[in-house]
Amino acid sequence: MLAFSRVAIIGMGLIGSSLARAIRAQLPTVRLTVTDADPAVRSRVLDLDLADDVADNAATAVIDADLVILAVPLGAFAAVGVTIAADLAPGAVVSDVGSAKAAVTEALASLMPPGVHLIPAHPVAGTEKSGPDAGFASLFHNRWCILTPPEGTDPTALARLTDFWTRLGARVEIMDAKHHDLVLAVTSHLPHLIAYSIVGTASDLEGVTQSEVIKYSAGGFRDFTRIAASDPTMWRDVFLTNKDAVLEILQRFTEDLTALQRAIRWGDADTLHHRFAASRAIRKAIIDAGQDADTVNFGRDIAPPR
Amino acid sequence: MLAFSRVAIIGMGLIGSSLARAIRAQLPTVRLTVTDADPAVRSRVLDLDLADDVADNAATAVIDADLVILAVPLGAFAAVGVTIAADLAPGAVVSDVGSAKAAVTEALASLMPPGVHLIPAHPVAGTEKSGPDAGFASLFHNRWCILTPPEGTDPTALARLTDFWTRLGARVEIMDAKHHDLVLAVTSHLPHLIAYSIVGTASDLEGVTQSEVIKYSAGGFRDFTRIAASDPTMWRDVFLTNKDAVLEILQRFTEDLTALQRAIRWGDADTLHHRFAASRAIRKAIIDAGQDADTVNFGRDIAPPR
Numbered sequence: 001m002l003a004f005s006r007v008a009i010i011g012m013g014l015i016g017s018s019l020a021r022a023i024r025a026q027l028p029t030v031r032l033t034v035t036d037a038d039p040a041v042r043s044r045v046l047d048l049d050l051a052d053d054v055a056d057n058a059a060t061a062v063i064d065a066d067l068v069i070l071a072v073p074l075g076a077f078a079a080v081g082v083t084i085a086a087d088l089a090p091g092a093v094v095s096d097v098g099s100a101k102a103a104v105t106e107a108l109a110s111l112m113p114p115g116v117h118l119i120p121a122h123p124v125a126g127t128e129k130s131g132p133d134a135g136f137a138s139l140f141h142n143r144w145c146i147l148t149p150p151e152g153t154d155p156t157a158l159a160r161l162t163d164f165w166t167r168l169g170a171r172v173e174i175m176d177a178k179h180h181d182l183v184l185a186v187t188s189h190l191p192h193l194i195a196y197s198i199v200g201t202a203s204d205l206e207g208v209t210q211s212e213v214i215k216y217s218a219g220g221f222r223d224f225t226r227i228a229a230s231d232p233t234m235w236r237d238v239f240l241t242n243k244d245a246v247l248e249i250l251q252r253f254t255e256d257l258t259a260l261q262r263a264i265r266w267g268d269a270d271t272l273h274h275r276f277a278a279s280r281a282i283r284k285a286i287i288d289a290g291q292d293a294d295t296v297n298f299g300r301d302i303a304p305p306r
Numbered sequence: 307m308l309a310f311s312r313v314a315i316i317g318m319g320l321i322g323s324s325l326a327r328a329i330r331a332q333l334p335t336v337r338l339t340v341t342d343a344d345p346a347v348r349s350r351v352l353d354l355d356l357a358d359d360v361a362d363n364a365a366t367a368v369i370d371a372d373l374v375i376l377a378v379p380l381g382a383f384a385a386v387g388v389t390i391a392a393d394l395a396p397g398a399v400v401s402d403v404g405s406a407k408a409a410v411t412e413a414l415a416s417l418m419p420p421g422v423h424l425i426p427a428h429p430v431a432g433t434e435k436s437g438p439d440a441g442f443a444s445l446f447h448n449r450w451c452i453l454t455p456p457e458g459t460d461p462t463a464l465a466r467l468t469d470f471w472t473r474l475g476a477r478v479e480i481m482d483a484k485h486h487d488l489v490l491a492v493t494s495h496l497p498h499l500i501a502y503s504i505v506g507t508a509s510d511l512e513g514v515t516q517s518e519v520i521k522y523s524a525g526g527f528r529d530f531t532r533i534a535a536s537d538p539t540m541w542r543d544v545f546l547t548n549k550d551a552v553l554e555i556l557q558r559f560t561e562d563l564t565a566l567q568r569a570i571r572w573g574d575a576d577t578l579h580h581r582f583a584a585s586r587a588i589r590k591a592i593i594d595a596g597q598d599a600d601t602v603n604f605g606r607d608i609a610p611p612r
Contacts, residue, residue: 125524144522173521188526188527189525191527197559197566201555201562202493208488210591212489213588214588214592215450215479216490217493217597218449218598219432221492221493221494222592223529226598227526229586229590232578232582232585236582243571247570256503260502264499267549275502276502276538277538280534280538286520292606296433296434297433300604
């Protein structure tokens with residue numbers, strides 16, 4: 001028996017639309033209602049036939065749903081919470097796909113009517129593209145989905161949500177919300193911030209033109225531009241929402257970068273070599289864990305047979 | 307008629323061995339002699355049959371060569387220059403594939419006998435792998451090769467080297483050595499330094515374990531680990547050799563990152579959104595210029611047909 005029979009998704013960008021496609025592919029008997037604040041997106045979702053119903057607004061979308069998933073930028077969570085609260089069905093599970101958990105959970109928790117189960121979730125998956133056309137059903141395959149149930153969460157509701165994500169191909173991990181925010185600050189938020197920053201630096205220099213940066217980007221710069229092409233609204237909200245953890249990790253990064261800077265200035269060859277050599281082991285571990293492709297150069301080049 | 311009939315390559319790592327394979331594929335009549343300081347590499351090159359002759363040392367390798375290419379870490383350039391100087395053929399072109407040009411050119415120039423043409427070169431191409439097994443013939447296809455001829459370089463020698471790289475599939479650009487070093491500090495050296503630094507930060511934190519970093523690396527961190535898996539000796543030498551330009555660009559990056567840090571701390575949503583939105587245009591320009599693959603997520607995920 002399926003854990004949920006009527007699912008509502010609020011927000012049909014990359015993640016919401018991937019979720020809709022994954023539900024259609026893996027859970028075809030689920031009745032799926034979706035919505036988006038942007039009428040153009042709702043119309044596109046109709047054209048793409050991604051759901052059984054496309055509701056005009058979030059309040060309508062959640063009626064009778066036993067699982068509601070917020071897939072909007074973090075800055076819109078509180079407003080959506082207010083909009084849907086009165087229409088949530090008793091016993092419904094309310095979840096999300098946001099990249100920061102503690103602050104958002106707090107904001108939503110007080111809005112939930114009695115009998116509704118709030119269980120925040122974060123599937124650690126994505127691409128640099130945005131919008132309903134960018135989604136695909138296999139996005140969550142072999143990726144981790146982190147659930148951050150507040151204290152006292154109903155174990156049955158938690159088991160149902162775990163089952164749901166597992167059927168979509170994800171591997172589920174349970175974590176404390178604050179710890180989630182620190183872990184993701186390291187593995188996702190800091191890399192995005194740095195990528196945005198270096199792309200900004202490179203495009204605004206006195207001695208080097210933008211066309212030179214583009215021409216010679218294969219030397220390493222191009223790798224940073226992929227994640228710096230991610231949705232600006234989503235990422236603005238991530239940094240504003242997970243501010244404390246991001247600032248803490250950023251401080252550590254700056255210290256480490258300053259140490260490398262000193263080593264360069266003073267010609268400390270041993271420190272540089274030691275630090276650089278250690279990085280290879282991490283790359284290997286990530287590939288061994290199935291979290292990145294093991295093709296050279298991300299498979300950009302086609303190596304001929306040897 | 308070919309520009310060169312006898313080519314010697316000193317150093318058979320990723321770039322040297324790719325060059326050997328490219329010469330074999332595109333210029334099969336060239337007589338190719340190679341060497342490497344490491345006997346194990348020389349033996350592997352013999353097994354792989356990458357050259358007509360594998361010389362025991364650099365001095366022997368360059369005898370009668372009309373093109374000599376140094377493909378060793380930058381720190382070994384001066385020693386190789388001393389070793390080969392007496393055995394260089396009159397009229398030979400001496401070139402290289404190093405990632406920094408000004409300091410190295412200066413170090414080599416005084417060692418060259420009269421009648422030998424020193425024309426430094428830098429093919430902007432590579433992968434995260436190292437060693438003779440990692441090379442492939444198409445590595446330079448559609449990539450830029452920057453030549454930095456010193457003042458007074460013989461135009462015929464320059465034309466011959468341009469022809470050589472063009473036949474290997476590269477696009478050739480002529481540039482001043484100091485300007486090259488600044489451009490590459492932005493597009494290649496700074497990205498590598500930052501990647502090494504963030505990988506170091508992530509693997510040595512109090513609150514987050516290394517296995518968590520690996521598990522959730524798909525959130526963005528994994529993109530940085532690719533270039534941080536590059537050869538540590540080569541990169542140590544790049545930073546020590548191109549010190550001034552790297553420190554200058556690093557200072558600019560730190561200022562820009564500090565500005566983003568302030569925007570996060572003070573909740574300046576507009577600044578964050580504005581900076582993030584600008585990055586998409588650069589990504590698009592790099593793809594349009596053929597310097598990166600336009601597959602989503604570097605093609606890691608296989609998107610189903612829509």
